[in-house]
Amino acid sequence: MDTTSSRLNKAMILPALLFLLILFYFPLAFIAGLSVNAPNLSAANYERFLANETMLRVGLRTFLYAGLVTVTCRVLGYPLAVFLSRMAKAGRSYLLVCVILPYLTSLLVRTYAWMILLSDHGLINSALLGVGIIDRPLPLLYSTFGALVGMVHLVLPAMVLPIYAVVHGMNPEQMRAAKALGGGPLRSFLEVFLPQTLPGVRAGCILVFAISLGFYITPAALGSPRDLMLSNIIAKLVESLLDFGYASAISVILLAATIIVYAFLGGGLGGMVKGGAQGSSGGERRASLPSRMAKAVGNAGPMAGLQRWLWDRNIGRSARHALPFHVLWYAFSILTLLFLILPSVVVVIMSFTGEDTLGFPPESWSLRWYKTFFANRTMTNAAITSFWIAISSSLLALFLGITASYALVRGNIRGSQFLYTLILAPMIIPSVVAAVGIYKVFAAWGIIGSVPGVLLAHTPGSLAYVVIILSGTFMGLDRRLEMASASLGASRLRTMFRVVLPLVAPGILAAGIFSFIHSFDEIVITSFVAGVTLQTLPQQIWLIIQYQIDPQIAAVSTMIMILPFIALPFFRRR
Amino acid sequence: MKPSLRAAALAASLVGLSVGQAPAQALNVFVSGGAFADAVIEAFVKPFEAETGITVNAVKSEMPFPKWSLAVETNTVDFDVALTSLGFGLQLWQAGAMTPIDYSIYDAKELEGLAPQFRPEWGVAAIVNGLVLAYNTETLPEGKRPQSWADFWNVEDFPGTRTLMVPYIGTSSLPEALVADGVPLDQIYPLDVDRAFRKLDEIKPHIRKWWESASEAQQMFNAGIVDMGLSFDGRIVALQKAGKPIAFTFNGARYYASYWAIPKGAAHVTEAQRFVEFATRGANQATMTKIMGYSPPNRTAFEHLPADLASSLITAPDNIKMAYPMDAGWYAAVGPDGKSNSERILERWQEWIIK
Numbered sequence: 001m002d003t004t005s006s007r008l009n010k011a012m013i014l015p016a017l018l019f020l021l022i023l024f025y026f027p028l029a030f031i032a033g034l035s036v037n038a039p040n041l042s043a044a045n046y047e048r049f050l051a052n053e054t055m056l057r058v059g060l061r062t063f064l065y066a067g068l069v070t071v072t073c074r075v076l077g078y079p080l081a082v083f084l085s086r087m088a089k090a091g092r093s094y095l096l097v098c099v100i101l102p103y104l105t106s107l108l109v110r111t112y113a114w115m116i117l118l119s120d121h122g123l124i125n126s127a128l129l130g131v132g133i134i135d136r137p138l139p140l141l142y143s144t145f146g147a148l149v150g151m152v153h154l155v156l157p158a159m160v161l162p163i164y165a166v167v168h169g170m171n172p173e174q175m176r177a178a179k180a181l182g183g184g185p186l187r188s189f190l191e192v193f194l195p196q197t198l199p200g201v202r203a204g205c206i207l208v209f210a211i212s213l214g215f216y217i218t219p220a221a222l223g224s225p226r227d228l229m230l231s232n233i234i235a236k237l238v239e240s241l242l243d244f245g246y247a248s249a250i251s252v253i254l255l256a257a258t259i260i261v262y263a264f265l266g267g268g269l270g271g272m273v274k275g276g277a278q279g280s281s282g283g284e285r286r287a288s289l290p291s292r293m294a295k296a297v298g299n300a301g302p303m304a305g306l307q308r309w310l311w312d313r314n315i316g317r318s319a320r321h322a323l324p325f326h327v328l329w330y331a332f333s334i335l336t337l338l339f340l341i342l343p344s345v346v347v348v349i350m351s352f353t354g355e356d357t358l359g360f361p362p363e364s365w366s367l368r369w370y371k372t373f374f375a376n377r378t379m380t381n382a383a384i385t386s387f388w389i390a391i392s393s394s395l396l397a398l399f400l401g402i403t404a405s406y407a408l409v410r411g412n413i414r415g416s417q418f419l420y421t422l423i424l425a426p427m428i429i430p431s432v433v434a435a436v437g438i439y440k441v442f443a444a445w446g447i448i449g450s451v452p453g454v455l456l457a458h459t460p461g462s463l464a465y466v467v468i469i470l471s472g473t474f475m476g477l478d479r480r481l482e483m484a485s486a487s488l489g490a491s492r493l494r495t496m497f498r499v500v501l502p503l504v505a506p507g508i509l510a511a512g513i514f515s516f517i518h519s520f521d522e523i524v525i526t527s528f529v530a531g532v533t534l535q536t537l538p539q540q541i542w543l544i545i546q547y548q549i550d551p552q553i554a555a556v557s558t559m560i561m562i563l564p565f566i567a568l569p570f571f572r573r574r
Numbered sequence: 575m576k577p578s579l580r581a582a583a584l585a586a587s588l589v590g591l592s593v594g595q596a597p598a599q600a601l602n603v604f605v606s607g608g609a610f611a612d613a614v615i616e617a618f619v620k621p622f623e624a625e626t627g628i629t630v631n632a633v634k635s636e637m638p639f640p641k642w643s644l645a646v647e648t649n650t651v652d653f654d655v656a657l658t659s660l661g662f663g664l665q666l667w668q669a670g671a672m673t674p675i676d677y678s679i680y681d682a683k684e685l686e687g688l689a690p691q692f693r694p695e696w697g698v699a700a701i702v703n704g705l706v707l708a709y710n711t712e713t714l715p716e717g718k719r720p721q722s723w724a725d726f727w728n729v730e731d732f733p734g735t736r737t738l739m740v741p742y743i744g745t746s747s748l749p750e751a752l753v754a755d756g757v758p759l760d761q762i763y764p765l766d767v768d769r770a771f772r773k774l775d776e777i778k779p780h781i782r783k784w785w786e787s788a789s790e791a792q793q794m795f796n797a798g799i800v801d802m803g804l805s806f807d808g809r810i811v812a813l814q815k816a817g818k819p820i821a822f823t824f825n826g827a828r829y830y831a832s833y834w835a836i837p838k839g840a841a842h843v844t845e846a847q848r849f850v851e852f853a854t855r856g857a858n859q860a861t862m863t864k865i866m867g868y869s870p871p872n873r874t875a876f877e878h879l880p881a882d883l884a885s886s887l888i889t890a891p892d893n894i895k896m897a898y899p900m901d902a903g904w905y906a907a908v909g910p911d912g913k914s915n916s917e918r919i920l921e922r923w924q925e926w927i928i929k
Contacts, residue, residue, distance in 0.1 A: 054925040061928075112793060119799045120735070141799065142783045225784050226928050233924065238640050241917055242665065356816040357796055378634050436640065443648035528641050531652045532602040532633050539635060543607020546636075546789050548812060549796050550608065 008492070009411040013419060016404035016463060024426050024460040027437030031429075034436075035248035045249035055233070055250070062230040062254075063261065065219070066212035069151045070159075073208045076152070076336045077159030078201065083333035084160070085167040096164070097564045098337060100157045101344040103517045104561045106538065108545045109553050111150065111221045113343035113350075116360045118146050118222070123346075123360075147223025154218060155211050156340060158514065159204035162469045165507035166200030166476035185325075196476065203472025206262065207465070210427040213258060230254055231430045238432045251433045258428050259421055344561055351554035358549045369555040379540055379556070385451070386520055386537040393455040393462055394515035400459075401466025401511060406500075408467070409474040423467045426460035431524040439528045449531020457529045458522050462515030469514065473507025600631035601845045604656035607634050610866060617862035618853040625852070628845050639666075642837060646671040651839040654846040657700055660830045660902040661916070667696035668906065673836040676847045684855050687874035691899060697833030698854040699871035701862070704807035704829045704888035704897065705750075708822040709734075713801050720802050723754035723826045727773070729780050734801030736777070737794055740784045741916075741923045747774070747784075747804060748919065749900070753826040763901035767919065771926060784927070795820050807888055811867040824893040830900040831871050863887065 035045050049055050084095055102110065117123050120137040128134045140146055174196075178188035216232035230250065237247040346360055351369060353362030373379050404423065408416050426434070438457050439448070447453035481503065485495040501508070523538040530536065537556070544550050605614040611634045619632045637656040643666060645651045658666065666672050674695050677685065685693070692699035707726060709719045714734055720726045726736070738747040749762050751773035757766070782800060785791045792809040794800045796818060810822045834850045836843060852858060856874025863870050863879060869887040870876075876884050884890050888897055905916045913921075 052921075054921070054928060057928060058924070112797075115793065115797055115799060119797060121798060220786055221790065225781070228924060228928055236920065239638070240661075241914075241920070242640055242643060242669075243917070244640075357813070357818070359796070432640075436644065439641065439644045440648060443644070443650040446650075448650055449652055527635070527638050528644070530635070532604075532631060535633075535635055540607065543611070543634065543636065545608070546787070547606070547608030547610045549789070549793055 006412065009407055010413050011407070012403040013407035013411065013413065016400040016423065016467070017419065019400055020422065020426070020460055020463070023438075023456055024434075025422075027434065027441045028425075028429065029437075030440050031244075031248040031433055031437040032252060034245045035252050037245055045246045046253070048246065049250055049253060055230075058228050058233060059230050059253075059257070061228070062213060063257065065148070065151070065215075065227075065229070066209050068148060069155060069212040070205050070209045072148070072152050073156050073159040074201070074205060076339075077156055077204060078163060078197075079329055080333045080336045081160045081163035081200070082167055082197075083330060084164055093568050094565065095337065096161075097568065098341050099160050100513060100517070100564075101341050101561055102154050103157055103514075103521075104557070104564070105344050105347055106541050106553060106557045106560075107217060107521070108542065109347050109557050110154075110343050111218065112358060112549075113346040114146070114150050114153075114222055115141060116346055117343065118149070141222065143224050144227055147219040147227045150218040150222040151212060151215055153339065153343065155208045156336075158207045158211060161510035161514070162203035162207065162472050162507070163197060163200040165469065165473045165504070165510050166197050166203075168506040169473065169476055169503055170196055171478075199472040199475035203468050206424070207468045209261075210258070210424060210464075210468075213254065213428060214430060234430045235432045238436065244433075244436055247430075247433050248436075251429050254430070255425060255428045262421070344557075347554050348558045348561070351551060351558040353551050353554075355551070358551050358554060369551040370559075372552045373555050373559075376552075378535065379537070379552075382535045382537045382540045383556075385534065389451060389455045389458065389536065390516045390520035393458040393519040394512055396455070397459050397462035397466050397515040398508065398512055401463050401470055401515075402501075402508065404463075405467050405470035405474050408471050410479075420467070420471070424464050427464040431461075431522070435525045435528040438525060442529060448529060449534055451534065454526055454529050454534065454536070455519070457525045458519040461522070462518045465514040465518055466511040469511040470504065470507050473504045473510075477503055599842075600629040601655070601842050601849060602631045602633060602653040603849060604635055604637045604653055605632045606636050606657055613862055613865040616865060618849075618858055621858065621861075622849055622852045626845075626848060628848070630849070642666055643669060643671050646838050649839060651837045651841075653837065654840040654842045655834055655836055655849055657832050658697065658835050659832055660900065661905055663694075663697050663833050663835055664902050664906045666835070667694070671838050672696040673838050673840060673843055673846075675836070675850065679847060679851050681855075684872065684874060687856050687872040688854065689871070689873075692831055692871040694833075697835035698850050699831035700834050700853065700859075701808075701866075702829050702831045702869040702871050702889050704824065704827045704869065705739075705804055705900075706807045706810065706822040706824060706827040706888075707802070708795060708805040708810045708820055709802040710795065710798065710800075710819060711821050712819040713798065719821070721823055721825060723750050724756070726750075726802060727754040727777055729777075732802070735782045735799070736780050737783045737785055737791060737800045737803030737805075738777070738781050739791070739804050740786050740927075741919045746919055746923065749828055749898075750804060750826070751777070759826070759898040762898055763904045765904065765915070767922070771922065774926070808866065808868045811886065815867070824888055824896045827888060827893075827897040828900050829869075829888050829894075829897050830902065 036042060037044065080099070084092060084099070087095060105113075115122075118141040119125070120139075120141070122141070124140060125134075125137040129137065140149075170193075174192055175188055178192040179185070183191065214231050216229050216235060219227045219229050220232055234247045234250050234254075237243040237250075350358050350360055350362060352365050352367065353359065354364035354366035354368060355362060407413065408420055413419065442448050442453050442457070447456070477500070481499055482495055485499045486492075490498065521538055523536075523542055526536050526539060530539070541553055541556060545553055603619065605611045605619065611632070615632050619630045622628070623630055633653065637653065637658070639658070639662040642656070642658070642662075645653075646669075663672070675693070675698055677693065688699065692702075707720060707723060711719065714732075718732055718734070720728075720732045725732050729736075738750065740746070741748070748765055748767065748770040751770040752762050752766065753759065755769065755773045757769075783794065785794065785804075788806045788809055791803070791805040792813065794803075795805060795810070796813055796816075805822070807822060807824075807827070810820050813820045834853055836846045836850065840846055854872060856870070856872040856876075857878050859870035859872050860875040860878035862868065863875060864883065867883075867886070869889040870879075871889065873889070876890070879887075885892070888894060905919075906914055908914045909918070
C-alpha cells in the first residue's frame, strides 16, 4: 500500500467524526456541563448517584438484563442467521423481512400484542391449559420472564442481520475444501466457519447490548414491578422533575460503564477493530488452524465459549449422523422465526376488526380502520413526512457510515478503538437526555421545527447502527480481492464501486434497514425538535394510543409491515 | 432518473415540507392527540374561528413538559396555547415560564362557575380527571365488587387481580392507601408518607401491575387482564361506550384538572387569552363533555347537559361530595433539603418497589 492511499483510508473517517462533533458532541457538552453544575463545578450529582444504593442496584440490574438479552439473542440468532444464508435465494429475502418484522411493528401495538399473548387468559396460557400441560396459568405477563421475552423479541433482528451479512459474503468453497481435506463437520465448523463469522457475531452482540441498555418502555410494560431500568429512572427525572443535571450525570455514568464493559468483555471493541488490522496484514486468518481458533474464541470471550459448548453438545452426539443435526438446526431456526413473527401476526389479525377497540380475536371483521387511516389527513401527511425524513437520514447515515467503517477497518488508524466508541455513544446516551442538549443547540441555530432539523437529530443514532454493522461486514471481507483488483490496474474508486461495495451489499442493506427504522420510529428527540408545523407518524400513533385503544394503529402497523413484502420483487428484478 | 436529479427532487420535496404549512399569523394551539384532539377541534377550535375570525393552527401533538421550559429558556417559543397538567403547570409557573391569565375579559357568571382551584393565575381548567376505583362486572360477581378503597385492600373478601399506579407526574397511589386506612377525605393532604407506605406494604404482594400511563390502565381493563384497580374515569367511560363490562365508583375518588395555559413569550398573547376564555365557557365545555364524556370544570356547563350524562361526571354535585381534590401544591413544595415532595416520593418509591 502506498502512503497516499493509506492516508486516504484514514481520512475517510473525517466526515463522520465532523458530523458527530457538531451534531452530537456539541449538544452533549451542554449535558456534561449540566451534570457537573457548570459553571460552579461540583460533583454533587455524581456523589448522589454513587451514595444511593437503589440507583446502584438498578444500574447493576440494567447491565445484567442487557447481558442476558445479548446471550439469549446470540443463542437464538446465530443458528437462524446461518439457516437463512443457506436458503434458496427466492424465499430468503421474504424470510429476511420476517426477521425484521418486530422492528416494523409500532412499539405500543407490539406491547399490546404481547399482553394478549402472555396474559393469564392469553393465547399461550390458554393453549397450555387446553393441552393439559399446566393446571393454572403461568405468570408470564408482568414478570421478569415477560420483560425478557419482549426485549429479546425486539433486538433479535439486530443480532441476526449483522451475522447474516458476514455469512452471506463468505466463500462456501472453503467449507467444502475443509471437508474434502478430511475435517469432520464439527472440525470444519469450528476451525473454518465459526472464526470467519466472528466479526458479524461481535457486531451483533455490541449492537444488541447497546440497545438493551436503553430499554425502558418494554420492561416497564411487560415486566414485574421490580424490573426497573436505569433509562426509566433517567426519563422520569427529565420528564416529571426537570432534573436535567442528575439525569445527565447518570447518563454519563451509563456511558462510561458501557465503555468499561465493552473493553472488559473479551476484546469487545478492541478485538473488533484490532481484528480488522490483523486481517489487513495478510490473508493468514483464512488458513485457520486450531491455535487461531482458540485465539478467536478467546477474543470473543464468553459468548463464543457458550456457542462452542452448544456445538459440542449438539454435534458431538450427532456428528456421525449429519441429517438429524441439520433437522434439529432447521427446526430450531423455524421456531425462532415463529417467535419473531408471532406478535406481528396478532397485530395483523386485530387490524381487521369491526369493533371499536383492539381485541383478540376480533368479534367482527371489516376494513374500517384502514379507511379511517386514509381518511385522516393528519395521519397520511405525518406518514409521508416520516418517510422522507427516514430516507434522507438513513442515506446520510449510510454515506457517513460506509466511509467511516472502511476507515476504521482498513485505515490502520491509531486509537481506532476510541473512535469506534465515539461513534457508538449516541446509542448509549438515553434519548431524552440527548434531546435536551440537542434542543438547546438547535434553538440557537434556529432549526427547531424544520425537516432538516429533525433528520439531522435522527442521524447520529442511525450512524451508530451503520458503523457497527458495516465494520463487521468489512472485516469479514477478504482483503486480497481489493489487492487483486488494484494489481489488475483498477483505480481506487473503481475498486471501491466494482469490488468492495457489491461484496458488502448485504451489510449495507442491513445497515440501511436499521438506520431507516431508527429514524422512522424515533419519537423522543422528535417530540422536542419538531415544532408547530411538523408531525411524524410515530408521534401521531403514540398520541392516538394515549387516548383510545384504537385499531387504526394496528392497521397502520400492518401496512408498514406489508410494504417491504410488496417492494421486494422490484428490488430483486435489478 | 439520474442520481443527481433524484437528489435534487428529494431536496425539493424536503423544502416543500418544511415551509408554508400553517399561516404565519395563525394562533398555534397544541390540542393533544387522538380522539381527544378531534373533540377539542370540534368543541373549541372551529366555533372559536367562526366567532372571532382568528385562524387557529390546531397542532395535533402534546407539549412535553421539559420542552416547554426549554423553549422559554432559549427564547424559541413557537406556540401560543397548550394543555398542561396541574403538577407541571405549577412547576412552570414557579419557574416563570407562563403568561398570567387575563381574568378581566371573563364574564362574571362564567368566572363564578369556576371553582378557585380551577382558575389559578397561570391557567384555566379544561377538563377534570377523576382517579376512580374501577372493576370488571363480568369476572366479579355481585357482592364481590369493591365499592371503597377499604374493600380494595380487603383481599380476603374481594379476590381478584389488582392494579394501582406508580408515582408519576406528581401523583401516586399514596392517597388511596390513606383513604383505605381510614383518613377522612379532607385530611388526606399533607400526605402522611410513612403511614401511606406502611399501608402499601399490605397490598404490595397483591398488585399485579403498577401502571405508568392512563392508556396502560385502559388496555388492562380492556383486555380483561385485571379485575379491579385505579383508573381514570374518562377511560372507563370510553370502555363502557365500547360495550366492555367495566364499572366504577366515585367513592374515595381523587380529582384534578388539566389546564389551558399560555407560555411566556407567546407571539399572540391577546388572541391566546381570548381562546382560553372561549374554551372555558360553560356552554363550550358542555359540547366537549358531550363528545368525550370528560367532566367539565365550569359548573355552568351543567345547564347545557342532559341529566343522565351529568350524573356520570365527577364534577356533578352529588359525585364530587364523595371525592377529594389532589393538592398539587403539596407535591411541588420544596423542603429544606432542596427536594420537592414529588422527588422524595419518587426516590422512596424506587427503593421500596425493588425490594
